[in-house]
Amino acid sequence: MTAVTGEAPADRGGVLGRPLDSREDPQLLRGEAAYVADIDLPGTAHMAILGSPVAHAKILSIETKAAEQLPGVLKVATAADFTDVMPLPCIWVPGGVESHFPPHPYGLPGARPVLTGDTVRHVGDPIAAVVAETPRQAAAALAAICVEYEPLPVVTRADEALADGAPQLHEAVPGNLNAYWTCGDRDRTDAAIAAAEVTVELDLVNQRTINSPIEPRGAVGDYDPATGEYTLYASTQGPHNHRFLLSALVLGIPFNKLRVIAPTVGGSFGTKGYLYPDMPLVLLLSKALGRPVKWVDTRTGLMNSTVQGRDHRQHATLAGTRDGRITAVRCTSHANLGAYPSTIGPGVATALMGRSISGMYDIDAAFCEVYAAFTNTVPLGAQRGSGRAEAAFLMERLVDRYASEIGMDPAEVRRRNLVPKEKFPYDNGLGWTYDSGNYRLNFDKAVELSGYADMPTRKAEARTRGKRLGVGIATYVAVCGVGPSTRMSQEGMLGGTWESANIRIHPTGEVTVTVGSASTGQSHATVFAQVAADELGIDPATVQVHEGDTQKAPYGQGTYGSRSYSMAGPAVALTARKLKAKLVRAGAVLLGAPEHRVVYEDGGIHEEGNPQNAKTLAELAMAMWYGWGLPPEIEPALDETTHFDPPDFNYPFGTHVAVVEIDELTGETEVVAYTAVDDAGTIGNPKIVQGQIEGSIVHGLGQALMEAAEYDDDGRLISADLGHYALPRAADVPFFALDKTVTPSPHNPLGAKGAGEIATVPPAAAVVNAVVDALSDLGVRHIDMPLTPEKVWRRLRGESQ
């Protein structure tokens, strides 16, 4: 493990912390960046996948002859072609519980076969793959494959899947229960609730949503018979991880025979880090056909195959005193894992949610239990803010419910219960130890900026326009900076979660940074150049950044859970420090000065007290390239790598305030103002973080107002295209009022905390709190998301949920 100091970087007037323009933007604006669909290797054939049209059935027969005869068709593959291929594994099994999984030969939990041959378990479950000369020919041939099904009963809700007599999905998983997982202190919590002056309860549905990156997933497989090497181009947020999982655990080929390249990736939000059947398929079929094989998903395909998010049904209880002191919180959740455990889905549904439920509050007793169940739906995975958003929704709805029960202002209740500054590091009793925070400062800033005190006036004014105005507050703490590998192993993660960076200072003094992380739109090339330039005291324009190709980048784990800046960023900084230390050592020789008098500063070294005796970085780099006259203990050249594994997670937090207006006539909810004050520790590039925060808030508002993956009773996803799955559009949101507080994390040398997705965590709670506030005089105590106009309109007319 790398030693870490607790200090944030001093303001040296460097380039870190400045809102530099994103250097990726020009190529993107000119449409020049190549996404996976734009990759066109010579001789490429095209693959299409036949997904099951039914949610649960035995496959009696598959007839492919007719399809094989169609023009352009090169191959039709079914499960029978891949009997020696291992199933895709699941690598995050909740820690400390007995988990039941379909088996994998390596003793790992197996998730799903590459192609399903016997039983299909969700609509979209892949049954066959066609490769043809053109994408159209491949797609057309799917219709000619005849599959005979024997229908089986279907279940799409987690709670129903656990009921007696429910349809069974996996022989190895009796009762469909993948995991029963708990955290916190059950007895203490039950006792506190039993003894409480006030208790409130809520049943919450955190509906299933679809991340919907605008770029659908895609993959190109290219097998080279001359070398026996495979290359996979894929829309992935973790190329190294995919390399490891696919080579060793699926294909059974040596690690060094698979290269994974992430080209430009068009958004992910958690969905593109998973193993999907299409990845091994393009590789295996490329080998079989001796040609590159390319697959690009459709939108409907994506919706029926790419992991979906959230999907908890929670029963929650909060206990407190009459004067606003929260004493306990308890949650029982039924989490819907879908038909198979996705690569890390079971961990997302348990630890990320359960350990986060107490949020920013100092609560004496807390307990959460999760029943994670299989159903006939698309596998569950991460989704921007995953777990933490479900937790914040639960807690923040409860706090409002409690405030209304005791007749206290919801802002005041929150203020009274925030973890005080002196209590950090703070053990939340559920498994997280918050690193640092000044919650009161953050909270007061947001409440003040939102104009909270003026809301009564604004409500009265809105009424004159036929609108009901409501205000809702939501706070959150989001575990980020995944993370300490050993700690994650206790959570059941089967893999390291460190991150890496390599820096080469070239003989001419320019710098190349390579990181193991991989951007899905977060301007890594800009930000990591800033980190390196800041440390080395040089112009960021002389720093190039590369990532995303496993043959070129140091091992790393990729981008997820808002980890890149607080994981790869420190790796870059620490590597730069190694180089500086080396330059000081070598500089002593080159300057003919004692080492303790050699100082690295402003992109060069000099002798203390003798500034004329100096060398620039370019001079040093050339000298190190020649390597002349170096003592044996100093190696020539400037090339260092760091693998950074932090001592613990980091915990960004924040407070959001939503103001909504509900149209009395139509039930339409409009977000008319939104204030967000987030604390992501020390920020590398505020312009880029602002963009991520704005996007994150809109994503969260989407869940509150319009997004829902709806399955019918037969397990068909009704909302399988963007005409039926509503995403927020530009006219659905106003400009936001944004501000920040800065509490550096002691767990990395940049003082950084996660930022990318954290602002997706509270908006759903803020908006639902605001809507319930607007309807509270009608006796409305809760309303399930999404808050469609029809649903709100019915409540305005006094209908119950």
Place this chain on the structure above:
Amino acid sequence: MDITLNVNGRPEQFSAPPNELLVERLRDGLGLTGTKVGCDTGQCGSCVVRLDGRSVKSCLVLTASAAGAGITTIEGVTTRGGELSGLQEALRQEHGTQCGFCTPGMVMALGELVDATAGGPAPTEPEIREWLTGNLCRCTGYHSVVRGVQRACAAGRDEVPAGTTATTASASEV
């Protein structure tokens, strides 16, 4: 079917099946991959190009029905690695793009708005947002895009772009 299109100022002649979509011709036939495909249903706007000056979703246009038309794609807006247009430059300054997948479609659609309002009053924020409803972006939340358009429109008019700082823009509304 033999078809002629004028694409980015160059005449292109080819034979296309009657059911071919314009986006397929542009991407697969002509190798102009700047135009993206994000959905199957004409909802996302990633595929927007200009057809005789008007922005259209090229996944909803048959190549055959565009015969004889002038098409501008993102590749026609600037040369490779070349200088950005005023709109692109304004979007760059406001960081109006993150993953960039929606971006070419946005630039093409917003280009029509900028052109259409040139010489008149700058479009208001609601007008810009309304104009953008045909284009989905999952990364930016649209704010930086809207600010970029405001900046682009202000540039020709010597105006201070309204709302270019998120904080002040809406803090006053609360």
